[in-house]
Amino acid sequence: MFLIGHGISVRSDLPIPEWLFGWAAAMVLVVSFVALAVLWPEPRLQKPTWRPLPGGIGRVLASRPVEIICGAIGIFLLGLTIYAGLRGTQSTAANFAPIFIYVIFWLALVPLSVLFGDVFCAFNPWRAIGRGTAWVARVVSRSELPAPLEYPGWLGRWPAAVGIFAFATMELVASDGDKPDSLAVAAIAYSAVTFIGMALYGVERWIDRSEAFSVYFNLFSRLSAVETRDGEVGLRRPLSGLPRLESLPGTVALVAVMIGSVSFDGFTGKRPWNSISPDIAQVFQDRGLSPQHALEATFMLGLIGAVLFVAAFYWLGVLGAKSVGGGFSARRLAHEFVHTLVPIALAYVAAHYFTLLLFQGQAMAYLISDPLGKGDDIFGTANSQIDYTLIGANGTWYWQVAFVVAGHVAALMLAHDRALALYEDKRKAVRSQYWMLGVMVGFTSLALWLLSSANS
Amino acid sequence: MSRNQRIGLIVAAALVAVVAFVIASPGGDDEGDKASETTPTTATSGTETTTETQTEATAPPKPEATKIDIRAGEVAGGPAEIQVKNGDTVVIVVSSDARDDIHLHGYDIEKPVEPGKAATFRVEANLEGEFEIESHVAEDAGRDPLIGTLVVEPK
Numbered sequence: 001m002f003l004i005g006h007g008i009s010v011r012s013d014l015p016i017p018e019w020l021f022g023w024a025a026a027m028v029l030v031v032s033f034v035a036l037a038v039l040w041p042e043p044r045l046q047k048p049t050w051r052p053l054p055g056g057i058g059r060v061l062a063s064r065p066v067e068i069i070c071g072a073i074g075i076f077l078l079g080l081t082i083y084a085g086l087r088g089t090q091s092t093a094a095n096f097a098p099i100f101i102y103v104i105f106w107l108a109l110v111p112l113s114v115l116f117g118d119v120f121c122a123f124n125p126w127r128a129i130g131r132g133t134a135w136v137a138r139v140v141s142r143s144e145l146p147a148p149l150e151y152p153g154w155l156g157r158w159p160a161a162v163g164i165f166a167f168a169t170m171e172l173v174a175s176d177g178d179k180p181d182s183l184a185v186a187a188i189a190y191s192a193v194t195f196i197g198m199a200l201y202g203v204e205r206w207i208d209r210s211e212a213f214s215v216y217f218n219l220f221s222r223l224s225a226v227e228t229r230d231g232e233v234g235l236r237r238p239l240s241g242l243p244r245l246e247s248l249p250g251t252v253a254l255v256a257v258m259i260g261s262v263s264f265d266g267f268t269g270k271r272p273w274n275s276i277s278p279d280i281a282q283v284f285q286d287r288g289l290s291p292q293h294a295l296e297a298t299f300m301l302g303l304i305g306a307v308l309f310v311a312a313f314y315w316l317g318v319l320g321a322k323s324v325g326g327g328f329s330a331r332r333l334a335h336e337f338v339h340t341l342v343p344i345a346l347a348y349v350a351a352h353y354f355t356l357l358l359f360q361g362q363a364m365a366y367l368i369s370d371p372l373g374k375g376d377d378i379f380g381t382a383n384s385q386i387d388y389t390l391i392g393a394n395g396t397w398y399w400q401v402a403f404v405v406a407g408h409v410a411a412l413m414l415a416h417d418r419a420l421a422l423y424e425d426k427r428k429a430v431r432s433q434y435w436m437l438g439v440m441v442g443f444t445s446l447a448l449w450l451l452s453s454a455n456s
Numbered sequence: 457m458s459r460n461q462r463i464g465l466i467v468a469a470a471l472v473a474v475v476a477f478v479i480a481s482p483g484g485d486d487e488g489d490k491a492s493e494t495t496p497t498t499a500t501s502g503t504e505t506t507t508e509t510q511t512e513a514t515a516p517p518k519p520e521a522t523k524i525d526i527r528a529g530e531v532a533g534g535p536a537e538i539q540v541k542n543g544d545t546v547v548i549v550v551s552s553d554a555r556d557d558i559h560l561h562g563y564d565i566e567k568p569v570e571p572g573k574a575a576t577f578r579v580e581a582n583l584e585g586e587f588e589i590e591s592h593v594a595e596d597a598g599r600d601p602l603i604g605t606l607v608v609e610p611k
Contacts (some may be wrong), residue, residue: 010561012586014609032468109584353583391544393584393610 010093013355015453016400024401028408028444032437035412036430043421045414050229050236057165058233071128071219078125078373084430085184088372095180096371097364101187102178105213107357109223110349111239113217117226117233120217126194127214130203148202156209156249161257162340163190163212165307166260172268173299175292204219209248216258217340219245219302223410241415242342243421252311255341258305259443262348266450267306268299277302283361299331310443314341317439321432326423336422337436344443347407351451357393379385400451408444412437503541517544524604526552526569529594536604538588540581542611550603554593560606562587583610593599 015023052058077100085097102103102354112119121127137145170177170186177183197206212273221227227234245251267273277298284294318334328336342367362384369382376382391399415436423429525532540546550558550567551574558575559566562583567575587606595601 010588011583014585014607030470385564387587388583393608 011355011359011388013396013400016397016448016451017059017453019421021403021452021454022399024329024405024448025445026066027401028407028441028448031405031409032412035409035416036433039106039413039416041420041426043417045237045240045417046421048236048244049240050227050234051084052232052234056211059231061233062228062231067122068088070122071125071132074123074125075128077123078191081286082184084182084371085182085187088180089437090180091375092180093243093363094370094373096367096373097180098178099181099360101183102255103360104149104356104364106167107349108361109217110220110346111357113221114223114346117224117228118218118221120221121214121228124207124214125162126191126211127197127203130195130198130207133455134203134223141347149200150206151201151205154249156251157215157254158250160212160215161250161254163210164254165257165261168257168264169211169300169431170296172261172265173296175296184372190404191245195415199259213403215254219255219258220346221371222339223343223346228258239414241409242339243418244344245339252314255338255345256307256311258345259341259348260353261303262345263310263450264303264306266352268302270450284371309330314338316440317435320435320438324428324431324435326428326432328422328426330454331431336418337415340411340418340436342438343410343414344440344447345409346445347360347404348364348447350403352406353449354403355396358390359386359388387446401448403450404444407447408440411440415440467501477537505513519547521547521549522604524548524550524589526550526554526556526591526603528553529597529599531603535602538604539607539609541609542581542584544581544608546577546579546581547587548604548606549587550575550577554596557592558603559590559592560587561590562606566592581606584608584610 004233025191046335053061081097081100083094084100088095109120134145170183172184174413194206194211197210200206201210207255209215210217222245223239225235225238227236227241266276280301281291281294284297285291287340289297312432315330315334318337321333321337322328322330363386365381369379370376419429419436420426423432522538524536524537538546538548548560550569553571555571557566557570558577559578560571560577562585563577563579565577565579567577569575585608587608588602589604589606590601591600591603594603
């Protein structure tokens with residue numbers, strides 16, 4: 001394969017052996033049946049529970065000075081990434097930009113969001129710049145700014161879905177997607193789009209619905225027990241943030257992109273893909289594309305196919321759930337249950353990328369001392385190396401299975417809870433659950449298959 | 457149906473599913489199983505025993521070297537896949553008809569190679585995973601740098 005996929009990954013996981021794959025799949029089935037029998041009979045997650053952190057710590061954490069410091073750190077990191085990408089060495093592994101974007105920003109923020117809530121919101125450089133600019137404009141003009149345009153209702157989370165898809169294209173399709181200067185240019189272009197969006201529709205509205213990474217990390221932070229409410233950090237029941245996910249157009253598409261892109265990344269290592277992709281690439285080459293562009297076109301097709309497959313499979317479950325009656329439209333049901341796919345998306349990311357984060361994350365130790373890859377040694381850590389002995393293949397397999405099964409269980413609980421709240425007739429609630437259970441077993445089996453040695 | 461009956465029924469169903477699965481699984485994926493049985497684990501180490509009960513009958517043989525030959529920027533016979541177990545000693549000999557720098561990732565060993573002067577990598581495989589072996593000249597030229605993969609499985 002030609003520099004496609006993870007150019008930054010120098011060590012890949014071994015596939016899960018078939019015996020463990022079998023046990024994991026069996027465990028998923030058992031867990032599902034047990035869940036149907038023993039889960040709570042009344043909805044529990046739908047009502048918000050939240051209490052502030054003790055001793056006023058919650059107010060301090062969400063205070064203005066902390067907000068300004070975090071925002072400044074975010075802006076500094078964005079600036080450093082763009083600077084290193086443009087001015088530093090163009091070797092992927094020796095430059096700060098690719099590792100920071102693909103490993104620290106894209107991967108490390110996921111577990112941080114799940115553990116500590118919406119941390120990206122605090123460090124979001126675009127939000128900080130937007131709010132800072134608005135403040136300066138207010139002070140200079142000594143008046144209130146004109147009200148932003150009204151955000152079109154049909155737009156919903158579509159811009160975020162498109163944004164995450166574009167990021168996945170950069171990561172998995174574009175052959176220059178791991179090149180420092182391409183990444184810097186992409187970061188500048190994305191910043192420009194975000195500034196225009198914020199200027200038109202207001203900072204908070206754009207960040208809340210359209211800024212792809214805010215929406216992405218916010219989805220994961222809804223699994224967390226930590227939530228900031230009215231300028232104070234507090235604790236809630238884990239998972240309880242997800243049922244409150246506002247139903248907006250584009251949400252199903254966003255989640256399909258999230259699961260589909262990780263699936264595609266796993267699928268490209270599988271035999272079916274490796275046997276068919278050269279033929280597809282040949283077709284493009286016969287149409288006059290260069291070998292590299294033909295390969296990119298093939299991967300683009302594969303990525304789109306994976307996203308559509310995930311979306312179609314979810315809709316199949318929704319149509320099944322509709323068939324049990326209750327008077328809900330398919331569209332309504334699709335939105336009522338989409339939040340249950342978030343833990344599954346998390347399981348995909350965690351199982352697929354946690355060793356990449358664990359190992360390539362260590363590259364930060366030398367990259368902060370030498371961000372441009374030009375032989376600097378700012379903090380004296382430029383010669384530190386990645387310790388690949390941290391976790392062996394066996395340990396990796398068990399963690400991967402654990403993530404996938406845990407995601408499955410969380411998804412089941414959320415779907416169960418929503419069905420109880422939605423259907424007046426308890427029997428219909430349970431019957432609708434058979435369909436959602438089918439969807440989840442399907443996604444979970446797919447995740448295990450992608451990680452396993454079957455057909456690899 | 458009472459709640460306990462329901463639980464009992466479901467536990468029974470789950471048990472049946474597990475038993476059925478365990479019975480079905482050894483022959484479940486015929487094609488895959490056969491493939492993995494018949495595919496010879498690649499050249500390098502001949503020490504792997506096929507059954508776990510069989511004790512090591514022979515003294516550990518000298519590790520066999522995997523040869524990778526680069527001609528006009530292409531690996532003769534395509535990129536090599538070298539499969540070993542944790543703890544094995546791996547020997548990889550890379551030769552090329554042009555000057556090159558060969559990098560074994562993960563183990564992070566880089567050796568120069570020249571026409572007529574091969575680079576010999578001799579490592580104890582103690583890191584598990586899949587590691588790429590790359591040509592830096594090909595990478596700098598924007599070509600596919602992969603010349604081989606070292607796969608280290610747990611013991």
